[in-house]
Amino acid sequence: MKDYAIKPSTLLVAHSPDADDIFMYYAIKFGWVSPPVPFDNIALDIETLNEAALAGTYDVTAISFALYPKIRNDYALLRTAVSFGEGYGPKLIKRKGTRLRRNFKVALSGRHTTNAMLFRIAYPEARIVYKNFLDIEKAVLEGEVHAGVLIHESILDFDESLEVEREIWDIWRELAGRELPLPLGGMALRRSIPLTRAIAVENALIRAVDVADRHRHLLARMLLERHLVRIDADTLDTYLDLYANDKSVTMDAAQLEALNRLFQIGYEHGFYECPIDAEDFMIPTEYLSERFS
Structure with missing residues (x-):
C-alpha cells in the first residue's frame, strides 16, 4: 500500500x-x-x-x-x-495429589484477561484473587491459594511439585463447540x-x-x-x-x-x-x- x-x-x-x-x-x-x-x-x-x-x-x-x-x-x-493458542494456552495448575473443591481459591492474572473470563464461566463457584502472573506459581506453592492459572512463559516451566488440573484450551473448545484457535x-x-x-x-x-x-x-x-x-x-x-x-x-x-x-x-x-x-x-x-x- x-x-x-x-x-x-x-x-x-x-x-x-x-x-x-x-x-x-x-x-x-x-x-x-x-x-x-x-x-x-x-x-x-x-x-x-x-x-x-x-x-x-x-x-x-x-x-x-x-x-x-x-x-x-x-x-x-x-x-x-x-x-x-492452537491446542495449547493457559493452564490451571495445583499441587500434585490434591483435590479441588467446588469453591476452591484460585489466583488469576487479571479480571479482564481472556483466561479469566473462560475460567469464570467454567468455575462459577471458585473464589478468585488476582495477582501479577509472575506471582501465581509461588502463591500455589506456598498454599496461599489452592490453584492458579499460569500464562505466558510460565506454562512452559513450573515446579515439579505442581500438576495441570485443566487446560484453558479444553474449556475454550467445549464452550466454542468446534475446533477454533x-x-x-x-x-x-x-x-x-x-x-x-x-x-x-x-x-x-x-x-x-x-x-x-x-x-x-x-x-x-x-x-x-x-x-x-x-x-x-x-x-x-x-x-x-x-x-x-x-x-x-x-x-x-x-x-x-x-x-x-x-x-x-x-x-x-x-x-x-x-x-x-x-x-x-x-x-x-x-x-x-x-x-x-
Whole structure:
C-alpha cells in the first residue's frame, strides 16, 4: 500500500514485557522498520494494560481479547501482533495429589484477561484473587491459594511439585463447540487518531511483525544478548513457536471466526452488553484506496 505524508508526532505504544510482545515490537525499536510517526514504547503487565485501555491511557496498546468489547467505542481493533493458542494456552495448575473443591481459591492474572473470563464461566463457584502472573506459581506453592492459572512463559516451566488440573484450551473448545484457535491477546489503537495516520500505524506494525517473524533467529539472539527477555534461548524459541509466528502477522479467517465466537460466548454469559463482529471495529483500510483513486 502506498505511504502518504503524515504530520509527525510521537505515538506511545504500550505492550507487555513478555517475550512474544517484545519480539513483535522490537523490529521497530531496532530500526528494521520505520514507523510513519515517531514511536515511543512502554512495557507493562497485561492486566495493567487492560485497565489502562479502559481509561484510554495509551495511543496503541496490547490488550486481552476478552476486554475488547468493553473498549470498542474508544479503540479500533488491530489485525496484527495477535496471539492465539492452537491446542495449547493457559493452564490451571495445583499441587500434585490434591483435590479441588467446588469453591476452591484460585489466583488469576487479571479480571479482564481472556483466561479469566473462560475460567469464570467454567468455575462459577471458585473464589478468585488476582495477582501479577509472575506471582501465581509461588502463591500455589506456598498454599496461599489452592490453584492458579499460569500464562505466558510460565506454562512452559513450573515446579515439579505442581500438576495441570485443566487446560484453558479444553474449556475454550467445549464452550466454542468446534475446533477454533483460542484468542488470547492483540492490540488496539485509539479512535481519536486521524484515519490516515491510523492506517499507516497499523501497516507499520504489520511490517514489524512480518520482519520479526522472517528474521526470527537474528532478532531472538539480539534480544537475548541485550537481556531484554527473562527466559533462556531454548525456552524463547519454544515460546515464539507458540505465540509469535507467521499467524501473528495479520488475523486470518479462522482467527476472526474464533474472536467472534469468544465475543458471542462472553455475551451469552453476561460479560458484554451486546455481541459484536470484530471486523466492524477494525480500521477500514479500503479508505485510502477509495480516497486517492
